[in-house]
Amino acid sequence: MMFRLEKRPSPSRLWAAATPVLAVVATMIAGGVMFWLLGKDPFEAIRIIFWDPLFHETFGPYSRPQLLVKAGPLILIAIGLSLGFRAGIWNIGAEGQYIMGAIIGAGLGLAFYPTESRLIFPLMVLAGAFGGWLWAMIPALLRVRFGTNEILVSLMLVYVAEAFLASVSQGLLRNPDGMGFPGSRNFKDYPAAHNGEILAGTGMHWGVAAALVAVIFAHVLLSRHMLGFQVRLSGEAPRAARFAGVRPARLVLFCLGMSGALAGMAGLFEVSGPAGQISIDFNSGYGFTAIIVAFLGRLNPLGILLAGLLMALTYIGGELASLMLGIPAAAIQLFQGMLLFFLLAMDIFTNFRIRLKKPEAA
Amino acid sequence: MDLTSINPVLLVASLMVAATPILLAAIGELVVERAGVLNLGVEGMMITGAVVGFAIGVNTGSPALGFVAAAAGGAALSLLFGLLTQYLLSNQVATGLALTLFGLGLSSLIGKPYEGIKSPTLQKLDLGPLGDLPIVGPILFGHDPMVYVSLLMVLGVWWGLKHTRAGLILRAVGENHDAAHALGYKVVRVRMAAIAFGGASAGLGGAYISLVRVPQWVEGLTAGAGWIALAIVVFASWRPWRALLGAYLFGGVTVLQLNLQAAGLAIPVEYLSMSPYVVTILVLVLISARGRHGAPGSLGRIFHSTG
Numbered sequence: 001m002m003f004r005l006e007k008r009p010s011p012s013r014l015w016a017a018a019t020p021v022l023a024v025v026a027t028m029i030a031g032g033v034m035f036w037l038l039g040k041d042p043f044e045a046i047r048i049i050f051w052d053p054l055f056h057e058t059f060g061p062y063s064r065p066q067l068l069v070k071a072g073p074l075i076l077i078a079i080g081l082s083l084g085f086r087a088g089i090w091n092i093g094a095e096g097q098y099i100m101g102a103i104i105g106a107g108l109g110l111a112f113y114p115t116e117s118r119l120i121f122p123l124m125v126l127a128g129a130f131g132g133w134l135w136a137m138i139p140a141l142l143r144v145r146f147g148t149n150e151i152l153v154s155l156m157l158v159y160v161a162e163a164f165l166a167s168v169s170q171g172l173l174r175n176p177d178g179m180g181f182p183g184s185r186n187f188k189d190y191p192a193a194h195n196g197e198i199l200a201g202t203g204m205h206w207g208v209a210a211a212l213v214a215v216i217f218a219h220v221l222l223s224r225h226m227l228g229f230q231v232r233l234s235g236e237a238p239r240a241a242r243f244a245g246v247r248p249a250r251l252v253l254f255c256l257g258m259s260g261a262l263a264g265m266a267g268l269f270e271v272s273g274p275a276g277q278i279s280i281d282f283n284s285g286y287g288f289t290a291i292i293v294a295f296l297g298r299l300n301p302l303g304i305l306l307a308g309l310l311m312a313l314t315y316i317g318g319e320l321a322s323l324m325l326g327i328p329a330a331a332i333q334l335f336q337g338m339l340l341f342f343l344l345a346m347d348i349f350t351n352f353r354i355r356l357k358k359p360e361a362a
Numbered sequence: 363m364d365l366t367s368i369n370p371v372l373l374v375a376s377l378m379v380a381a382t383p384i385l386l387a388a389i390g391e392l393v394v395e396r397a398g399v400l401n402l403g404v405e406g407m408m409i410t411g412a413v414v415g416f417a418i419g420v421n422t423g424s425p426a427l428g429f430v431a432a433a434a435g436g437a438a439l440s441l442l443f444g445l446l447t448q449y450l451l452s453n454q455v456a457t458g459l460a461l462t463l464f465g466l467g468l469s470s471l472i473g474k475p476y477e478g479i480k481s482p483t484l485q486k487l488d489l490g491p492l493g494d495l496p497i498v499g500p501i502l503f504g505h506d507p508m509v510y511v512s513l514l515m516v517l518g519v520w521w522g523l524k525h526t527r528a529g530l531i532l533r534a535v536g537e538n539h540d541a542a543h544a545l546g547y548k549v550v551r552v553r554m555a556a557i558a559f560g561g562a563s564a565g566l567g568g569a570y571i572s573l574v575r576v577p578q579w580v581e582g583l584t585a586g587a588g589w590i591a592l593a594i595v596v597f598a599s600w601r602p603w604r605a606l607l608g609a610y611l612f613g614g615v616t617v618l619q620l621n622l623q624a625a626g627l628a629i630p631v632e633y634l635s636m637s638p639y640v641v642t643i644l645v646l647v648l649i650s651a652r653g654r655h656g657a658p659g660s661l662g663r664i665f666h667s668t669g
Contacts (some may be wrong), residue, residue, distance in 0.1 A: 005451070007666065090455055125393030142643075148650040151402065151455070152593045156639040159586050167632035291459055330470035330581075341442070344460060345453040352451070 023343040043271025049317030066205030072208035073266040077290035080259030082299040093154025095287025096161035097132035099265020102271040104131030109193035132264015140256035149159035172323035218301040274341030370449040381613025383567040387591035390563025398536035398660035402458025405588025406465020408568035415569025417467035436565020519604040536658035599656040
């Protein structure tokens with residue numbers, strides 16, 4: 001080997017900020033090659049994905065609001081996940097918490113149908129957060145009480161939540177006036193429970209507002225609050241954390257509970273707004289994509305804000321690309337996966353110095 | 363409901379088929395984890411193996427070639443994980459998740475043209491009069507070759523880990539990579555080999571679903587089988603024979619719930635279909651409640667030699 005890796009005393013802040021940008025560039029190049037292999041013009045494809053959704057004359061006005069609609073849930077979920085990831089607590093079942101939050105929150109709203117009251121929507125949001133929190137408490141309590149691996153339990157619960165969703169959308173929450181079709185009442189027809197746009201034509205709904213609040217909240221928590229310090233300490237130096245009196249059980253309950261509640265809220269905002277109703281497939285994998293968003297944003301609240309917007313752009317751009325060039329939707333999923341790979345690979349520059357190996361003395 | 367329609371002999375025979383994909387993936391991951399590496403990308407490698415095996419099986423008309431290609435595909439993907447975690451020293455949990463997300467995207471991209479096609483499937487091994495024996499015939503001698511391959515792999519891994527020098531080195535690397543390095547063993551090389559073996563096994567497991575068990579390609583075909591394989595490695599306390607037990611137990615739950623669905627049990631289908639996942643959680647809890655048994659000492663830790 002010609003090179004030698006030398007561990008940096010502390011991660012380089014410059015590289016930590018530069019790697020996401022480099023990873024995006026590398027993904028564009030590798031993605032371009034992939035589009036070329038699919039028989040498409042790579043430059044056109046990249047332009048359609050990253051530029052046209054925002055600036056195209058005809059598509060722009062339609063796509064721009066979608067940016068916030070898609071980024072809202074991604075940011076909200078990723079903020080919650082990042083707290084746990086920082087402390088070495090791996091909640092990868094956000095998709096399940098998102099579904100359960102949506103079911104419980106929407107269920108509460110539907111129970112009040114057709115009452116009109118200003119209180120209904122806030123109550124639904126609380127119920128959504130509660131549903132996600134409850135679902136996340138299962139892996140949290142099992143880990144605290146029995147030391148069960150939270151990665152596997154939280155993931156298994158996604159499949160359980162999906163089966164539950166299929167059940168309620170055909171049974172308990174099915175629209176009684178829907179002539180037997182699966183799926184609940186549409187919240188668009190129930191103003192008190194509808195999560196509409198706050199500013200018409202911007203895509204800004206209450207979920208986006210909540211995401212922005214979550215970003216600020218997480219930033220303050222991590223930089224100014226004792227609990228945030230403990231989260232960071234546990235991830236960076238677990239032994240020191242124990243000596244400093246951090247109670248690991250409390251931290252597990254906090255991190256999983258927080259990420260569950262945020263994911264549940266995201267689910268409720270989605271189902272009562274953009275998706276409109278509980279249906280078998282209203283969830284679109286935001287819970288998993290949010291994992292990429294959290295890492296791409298360097299587990300940093302402000303970074304996650306930017307990463308969420310970028311990832312939302314690839315969703316919208318991907319839809320546009322499949323419309324205009326016939327690029328399959330799966331190619332975009334692959335594109336997002338590649339981004340995470342490149343990011344993790346380039347992290348070596350953040351944590352290590354690369355030195356030329358000096359010739360060994362004979 | 364008619365429970366008499368469930369034939370216990372056929373139930374056991376079909377649980378072996380249901381368990382085989384998970385067993386293949388689990389035995390591969392077991393070797394990876396015994397070498398001290400936690401690869402959470404099993405699901406991604408499985409589904410890639412499933413689609414690659416299916417595509418090659420359909421195009422060549424030979425399921426055997428499909429399995430070979432699936433193993434190669436799974437191994438190739440796993441080496442990507444190896445490159446990142448072993449040479450670029452990335453976090454294993456994050457990289458494994460990335461591998462799964464990547465594999466899911468890759469498989470649905472490759473699989474699009476193959477949706478709704480039937481593949482050639484493996485013929486059952488003809489063992490002559492043995493297969494006609496009552497009870498033991500269908501259970502022991504009435505399967506396709508891959509069922510026996512999976513059992514041989516369990517035997518091979520058990521033997522290899524316990525009785526060979528290579529197995530000893532692999533375990534040393536997994537228990538304490540610094541000590542193994544000091545003794546002059548090539549930690550990274552051993553781990554790369556283990557990772558590739560794990561990837562190939564996961565690929566085989568995936569192809570078994572798409573070529574034998576279902577046999578069709580649909581998006582998201584593996585439906586968490588890779589994650590269940592990971593859970594089975596924990597259940598098995600990192601021991602090969604217990605992985606066999608765990609996989610067959612899981613296969614039993616899956617087949618039983620399918621049979622109960624068919625028999626028209628008064629429980630809604632959705633609740634029956636969540637049962638394998640719930641059982642997996644319960645088993646994980648039971649195992650962890652007894653304490654941390656047999657996890658390799660260096661599992662999931664990054665190895666960086668300063669020398």
